[in-house]
Amino acid sequence: MIVGEQKPITEIIEIIAPYKQLLILGCGTCVKTCFAGGEDEVATLASMIRLAFKKDSKEIKIAEQTVERQCENEFIQEAAQNIAKNDAILSLACGAGVQAIAKRFPKVPVLPGINTTFIGIQEQHGIFTEECQGCGNCGLATFGAICPITRCSKKLLNGPCGGSQNGKCEVNANIECAWQLIIDRLTQLGQLSNLRTYIPPKNWRTSISGGPRKLIREDHII
Amino acid sequence: MSTTEISSEIKLTIYHCNNAFGNDITHNIIDKEKINLKFINMACSSMVKDVFILRAFESGSDGVLVLVCREEGCRYVEGSKRAKKRVERVKKLLDEIKIDPKRLSFFNVSPDNKDATLKIIKEAVINIKNIGPLYSF
Ligand code: SF4
Ligand code: SF4
Numbered sequence: 001m002i003v004g005e006q007k008p009i010t011e012i013i014e015i016i017a018p019y020k021q022l023l024i025l026g027c028g029t030c031v032k033t034c035f036a037g038g039e040d041e042v043a044t045l046a047s048m049i050r051l052a053f054k055k056d057s058k059e060i061k062i063a064e065q066t067v068e069r070q071c072e073n074e075f076i077q078e079a080a081q082n083i084a085k086n087d088a089i090l091s092l093a094c095g096a097g098v099q100a101i102a103k104r105f106p107k108v109p110v111l112p113g114i115n116t117t118f119i120g121i122q123e124q125h126g127i128f129t130e131e132c133q134g135c136g137n138c139g140l141a142t143f144g145a146i147c148p149i150t151r152c153s154k155k156l157l158n159g160p161c162g163g164s165q166n167g168k169c170e171v172n173a174n175i176e177c178a179w180q181l182i183i184d185r186l187t188q189l190g191q192l193s194n195l196r197t198y199i200p201p202k203n204w205r206t207s208i209s210g211g212p213r214k215l216i217r218e219d220h221i222i
Numbered sequence: 223m224s225t226t227e228i229s230s231e232i233k234l235t236i237y238h239c240n241n242a243f244g245n246d247i248t249h250n251i252i253d254k255e256k257i258n259l260k261f262i263n264m265a266c267s268s269m270v271k272d273v274f275i276l277r278a279f280e281s282g283s284d285g286v287l288v289l290v291c292r293e294e295g296c297r298y299v300e301g302s303k304r305a306k307k308r309v310e311r312v313k314k315l316l317d318e319i320k321i322d323p324k325r326l327s328f329f330n331v332s333p334d335n336k337d338a339t340l341k342i343i344k345e346a347v348i349n350i351k352n353i354g355p356l357y358s359f
Contacts, residue, residue: 009318040271044315047276052319054280054357 001030001121002094003128004114006041009048015111016049016090020059023086024049024113025079025101026066027093034128036114037092039066045092045113070097076104083108136206136213142194144185149202151178157199232350233258235278236343238289239267239305241297242331243339257347267291268301268308275312275326285325285350289339292330302330322353 006012016022024042032038046062053060065082067075070093083089083101088109091098094116102110118130133150139157140147149155153171160179163170167180186192204210240263260283264270267290278286288309296302306328313323327346331339 009315040273043273044271044276047273047280048315048319051276051279051321055320 001033001119002096002116003034003118003120003130004031004036004094004116005034006036006045006092007113007115009045009052012045012090012113013049013052016060016088019087019109021061021063021085021087022049022090023063023065023079023082023088024090024092025070025083026064027070027091027097028066028068031093031097031114032066033122035126037066042066042092045090070094071100073100073104076100080105134207135202135204136210137203139199142197142199143182144189144191144194146178146182146185148178148182151176151181157202231258232285232347232355233260233283234285234287234347234350235260235262235283236287236289236346237262237264237267237270237274237278238331239291239296239301240265241295241333242267242289242291243333243336257351259343259347266296266298266301267305268298270305270308272308272312272315275309276315279316279321279325279356282356284356285327285346285353287343287346288326288328289331289342290328292332295332321356325350325353325356 024046026032026037026039026042028038032041035041042064046064049060049062063082063086065079067078069075070091079101083105086108088111089101089105090111090113091101092113093101094114095112096116098110098112101108117128119132119134120128120130123129130150132147135149139149148157148159152159153169153175154161156179159182160177161170164177164180165173167177169175169177183192183195186194206213234257236259238261260278262274262278267288270288275286275288288305290302290305291297293302309326309328313326316323316326327349329342331342
């Protein structure tokens with residue numbers, strides 16, 4: 001899932017300042033799961049904005065809607081009527097969702113209400129961790145399904161470095177050493193010999209470093 | 223009642239767990255005092271979502287009091303703990319929009335000690351009266 005957190009209310013109030021009629025548009029998938037952009041967060045944010053505006057004797061009309069996914073056209077279209085009725089959209093989706101709305105509604109300003117943070121998982125209720133950086137060429141088979149690109153502070157592909165202590169990273173003792181985790185897991189799987197394979201320097205052209213990426217599935221294009 | 227009197231009336235919303243005290247307590251309340259009390263009974267205090275508290279303020283409350291069972295007495299195990307965390311979060315949200323977080327308070331109460339609950343409610347009333355109306359226009 002994409003993990004994100006709501007922007008500070010002061011920043012939100014600043015970016016919505018020019019508008020009198022705002023639609024807060026939530027997204028019911030990733031950002032709902034991380035408590036940043038689902039129905040509850042839309043309602044809470046709308047209420048906070050109304051209270052803050054009233055306190056400053058300012059007026060704003062706020063509509064609220066949450067679609068299942070802001071990154072898919074069929075769900076976006078469910079919001080089309082509401083989008084047309086408002087001066088601007090404050091999107092509580094990830095950056096992809098914000099841009100998906102903007103592409104489809106060229107005349108309506110679309111503002112981000114969320115800071116998109118990372119691709120991750122819900123480690124436990126309320127704790128989210130980064131697990132993948134979308135490098136475009138997954139090597140998890142070699143690393144016992146633990147990603148050193150994301151979880152090793154130095155992104156070492158032939159780790160560990162010499163600084164790991166008691167399973168913790170030398171960069172920050174609160175970070176688990178990814179290479180300790182990799183070795184422990186490979187040991188458990190009887191695949192420690194994976195480490196004998198030298199991993200050559202990674203070709204980062206498949207990652208964001210190679211510029212914006214696009215995936216084309218001809219078989220799905222009519 | 224004149225307009226001035228109406229506008230100076232303080233409104234306090236009390237969200238409470240159904241098991242925290244019986245309905246009779248609501249009849250014993252300070253009716254003589256100039257305060258508008260609104261009791262909202264919930265099946266479990268953990269149902270007190272952030273937005274419910276904020277909407278109480280939106281609909282004219284000058285203060286909100288959340289009364290929940292003792293943590294060890296919660297029938298739904300973690301309801302009181304959840305409610306406490308929610309209230310702490312909403313206090314931060316209120317602070318961010320420059321609404322005094324002291325307008326929102328939270329207490330654990332016991333159905334066996336109604337006097338203590340009444341005292342908490344009375345003190346909350348005094349607290350809100352001291353802070354004054356949320357909007358002075
Ligand atoms: S718009 Fe972003 S947050 Fe919403 S479902 Fe798509 S990827 Fe997830
Ligand atoms: S190797 Fe690449 S694709 Fe695989 S988890 Fe790591 S960053 Fe993600």
